[in-house]
Amino acid sequence: MxxxxxxxxxxxxxxxxxxxxxxxxxxxxxxxPELKVFVEKNGGRVVETAVLPDEKEAIRQKLMELCDGxxxxxxxxxxxxxxxxxxxxxxxxxxxxxEKEVPGLAEAMRAESLKKTPMAMLSxxxxxxxxxxxxxxxxxxxxxxxxxxxxxxxxxxxxxEVIRGxxxxxxxxxxxxxxHQGEKKP
Amino acid sequence: MxxxxxxxxxxxxxxxxxxxxxxxxxxxxxxxPELKVFVEKNGGRVVETAVLPDEKEAIRQKLMELCDGxxxxxxxxxxxxxxxxxxxxxxxxxxxxxEKEVPGLAEAMRAESLKKTPMAMLSxxxxxxxxxxxxxxxxxxxxxxxxxxxxxxxxxxxxxEVIRGxxxxxxxxxxxxxxHQGEKKP
Amino acid sequence: MxxxxxxxxxxxxxxxxxxxxxxxxxxxxxxxPELKVFVEKNGGRVVETAVLPDEKEAIRQKLMELCDGxxxxxxxxxxxxxxxxxxxxxxxxxxxxxEKEVPGLAEAMRAESLKKTPMAMLSxxxxxxxxxxxxxxxxxxxxxxxxxxxxxxxxxxxxxEVIRGxxxxxxxxxxxxxxHQGEKKP
Numbered sequence: 234m235x236x237x238x239x240x241x242x243x244x245x246x247x248x249x250x251x252x253x254x255x256x257x258x259x260x261x262x263x264x265x266p267e268l269k270v271f272v273e274k275n276g277g278r279v280v281e282t283a284v285l286p287d288e289k290e291a292i293r294q295k296l297m298e299l300c301d302g303x304x305x306x307x308x309x310x311x312x313x314x315x316x317x318x319x320x321x322x323x324x325x326x327x328x329x330x331x332e333k334e335v336p337g338l339a340e341a342m343r344a345e346s347l348k349k350t351p352m353a354m355l356s357x358x359x360x361x362x363x364x365x366x367x368x369x370x371x372x373x374x375x376x377x378x379x380x381x382x383x384x385x386x387x388x389x390x391x392x393x394e395v396i397r398g399x400x401x402x403x404x405x406x407x408x409x410x411x412x413h414q415g416e417k418k419p
Numbered sequence: 420m421x422x423x424x425x426x427x428x429x430x431x432x433x434x435x436x437x438x439x440x441x442x443x444x445x446x447x448x449x450x451x452p453e454l455k456v457f458v459e460k461n462g463g464r465v466v467e468t469a470v471l472p473d474e475k476e477a478i479r480q481k482l483m484e485l486c487d488g489x490x491x492x493x494x495x496x497x498x499x500x501x502x503x504x505x506x507x508x509x510x511x512x513x514x515x516x517x518e519k520e521v522p523g524l525a526e527a528m529r530a531e532s533l534k535k536t537p538m539a540m541l542s543x544x545x546x547x548x549x550x551x552x553x554x555x556x557x558x559x560x561x562x563x564x565x566x567x568x569x570x571x572x573x574x575x576x577x578x579x580e581v582i583r584g585x586x587x588x589x590x591x592x593x594x595x596x597x598x599h600q601g602e603k604k605p
Numbered sequence: 606m607x608x609x610x611x612x613x614x615x616x617x618x619x620x621x622x623x624x625x626x627x628x629x630x631x632x633x634x635x636x637x638p639e640l641k642v643f644v645e646k647n648g649g650r651v652v653e654t655a656v657l658p659d660e661k662e663a664i665r666q667k668l669m670e671l672c673d674g675x676x677x678x679x680x681x682x683x684x685x686x687x688x689x690x691x692x693x694x695x696x697x698x699x700x701x702x703x704e705k706e707v708p709g710l711a712e713a714m715r716a717e718s719l720k721k722t723p724m725a726m727l728s729x730x731x732x733x734x735x736x737x738x739x740x741x742x743x744x745x746x747x748x749x750x751x752x753x754x755x756x757x758x759x760x761x762x763x764x765x766e767v768i769r770g771x772x773x774x775x776x777x778x779x780x781x782x783x784x785h786q787g788e789k790k791p
Contacts, residue, residue: 317521317548317581325519333697335689337715337726343523344530344716351573354523355581362689387723395689395727503707503734503767511705529709530716537759540709541767 239276240386244393246272247281247299247306249292251313251323252373256286264312264378268371271379272310275386280306287314292326300330300363307393309366310382313373315358323370324359331361331368335392338369342381349380360385367392425462426572430579432458433467433485433492435478437499437509438559442472450498450564454557457565458496461572466492473500478512486516486549493579495552496568499559501544509556510545517547517554521578524555528567535566546571553578611648612758616765618644619653619671619678621664623685623695624745628658636684636750640743643751644682647758652678659686664698672702672735679765681738682754685745687730695742696731703733703740707764710741714753721752732757737769 250265262284269279281299285291292314299309314323328334338360346353358370358381369385371378394400436451448470455465467485471477478500485495500509514520524546532539544556544567555571557564580586622637634656641651653671657663664686671681686695700706710732718725730742730753741757743750766772 317519317553317578318586319582319584321519333689333693333729335727335729336711337719337728339522340526340712340715341719341723341726343526344719347523347527347530351527352577354527354571354574355521355578356523357519357521367689385726388726391724392689392727396691398691400690503705503739503764504772505768505770507705525708526712529712533709533713533716537713538763540713540757540760541707541764542709543705543707 241272241275241277241389244277244308244390245280245306246277247283247309248272248279249295249309249311250282250284251287251292251311252284253287253320255284255313264371264373264375267375268310268312268378268382271382277308280304287320287322289322289326289329292323293329296326296330296363296368300366300368305364305366307366307397308389309368310371310378311368312371312378315356315370315372317355317357321357324357327359327361327368327370330363331359332363334359334361335367336360338385338388342371342384345384346377346380356381362396365397367396427458427461427463427575430463430494430576431492432463432465433469433495434458434465435481435495435497436468436470437473437478437497438470439473439506441470441499450557450559450561453561454496454498454564454568457568463494466490473506473508475508475512475515478509479515482512482516482549482554486552486554491550491552493552493583494575495554496557497554498557498564501542501556501558503541503543507543510543513545513547513554513556516549517545518549520545520547521553522546524571524574528557528570531570532563532566542567548582551583553582613644613647613649613761616649616680616762617678618649618651619655619681620644620651621667621681621683622654622656623659623664623683624656625659625692627656627685636743636745636747639747640682640684640750640754643754649680652676659692659694661694661698661701664695665701668698668702668735668740672738672740677736677738679738679769680761681740682743682750683740684743684750687728687742687744689727689729693729696729699731699733699740699742702735703731704735706731706733707739708732710757710760714743714756717756718749718752728753734768739764739768 248265248268250262254260255262314321339358343353360369371381434454436448440446441448500507525544529539546555557567620640622634626632627634686693711730715725732741743753
């Protein structure tokens with residue numbers, strides 16, 4: 234495991250804002266830019282941002298384009314479209330493109346948010362891997378998106394290393410992980 | 420968000436008891452009537468109750484009939500058939516009819532029940548949306564059904580408003596929700 | 606419910622180690638033997654052990670062979686292949702063979718492991734029932750496998766009784782379970 238001074242050092246991200254109103258220019262996209270600031274502040278590199286409507290096919294196509302390209306980002310964060318509104322289809326689009334679901338990421342985000350509001354039960358966020366890219370659905374609200382990203386942030390670097398085959402052996406990585414953790418503790 | 424003095428004020432429910440023995444009249448349906456009392460005590464209106472056998476096709480048909488009609492209830496609660504017995508097929512029937520799963524509701528019910536008994540791990544309850552109706556699987560035991568319903572009760576009204584398009588904007592609803600909560604606290 | 610002095614008394618297990626390197630003889634299988642010791646120490650009987658490569662088709666075939674035979678074990682524990690590496694396909698193989706998923710077992714294992722390390726979010730373990738056998742995916746590391754098995758251990762005996770139809774009635778079993786628990790407490 235590479236030593237990282239910052240959580241996202243060396244990681245590449247694409248950020249997708251999914252919102253009909255932002256797509257039509259009826260509302261500023263607040264979550265996307267705020268995620269960008271957070272990612273960059275933590276050493277990550279944002280290689281693409283886009284605003285999409287709440288259309289399953291459009292989301293699906295964009296996710297495939299991002300994950301299947303030669304220069305695919307290591308992580309795609311989506312914000313928006315994870316609720317129960319008839320137009321909310323981000324989880325369905327994500328489920329259609331991922332080859333492997335990673336349910337623990339979504340469970341952990343919901344469990345942590347649940348400590349703050351029971352409404353967290355209603356997030357239908359899905360996380361998974363397509364090709365060599367990890368896709369993480371975040372809620373549409375600025376605060377919700379950032380809070381959820383903070384929950385999974387500690388494991389994203391490790392997840393990417395395993396997905397990209399830089400670590401092939403989970404026992405080895407667990408060992409390194411624990412040493413690494415040990416060094417960081419006071 | 421409508422002001423609600425009671426948790427379920429203005430909400431309409433259908434209650435399905437799923438049990439071979441109750442269907443054959445070999446055992447009284449205890450959970451169904453107790454759910455009815457609880458729902459009505461909290462201001463909800465029960466528009467239909469039924470007892471079904473543990474048959475996937477019968478459950479599937481009934482769920483579709485309820486959710487696809489002109490006067491569909493806002494919420495369908497099922498009780499029974501969520502365990503590991505060969506006859507338990509409520510989750511499978513539910514998965515076949517929902518258009519959107521809402522995994523956080525089932526996760527929250529299990530996580531809360533787990534504080535009381537490790538057996539909570541074995542509930543396979545599924546929650547999701549079909550058309551404009553939220554379907555929530557509850558366990559078959561009276562106590563389990565009520566305890567699980569209490570876990571999701573605080574978010575059902577909001578869920579229904581979003582599903583029915585009375586709130587299209589999650590940011591707005593979050594705002595209203597928090598104001599609403601603030602007003603209720605002492 | 607049978608009185609059990611030991612957690613796994615009377616239960617039969619098959620243990621599958623899933624690891625390319627152990628299969629090729631490049632690394633000793635440590636988790637499999639350690640699981641065997643733990644199961645036997647707790648009164649369980651290990652009727653089969655095997656080491657498989659990280660190949661979905663091989664895992665799928667072995668799971669079906671175990672679950673569909675006349676002398677099927679009551680429980681199959683797998684260790685390995687639950688992570689995000691391109692070769693990790695144990696959850697996908699398991700999902701293809703189970704007739705009923707039991708998501709609460711996997712959720713509980715992750716939630717408990719999360720108290721020790723955030724990396725627990727990345728376990729994609731799946732649990733479910735095929736025919737009359739419960740399949741439980743455990744992580745590949747020795748410590749992870751044992752810790753996760755301890756989380757679900759208290760419910761495995763009850764799960765098997767329900768799956769095998771020795772208890773048909775969840776209300777009855779809940780009653781017995783609570784009496785049973787009461788007797789064990791000081």
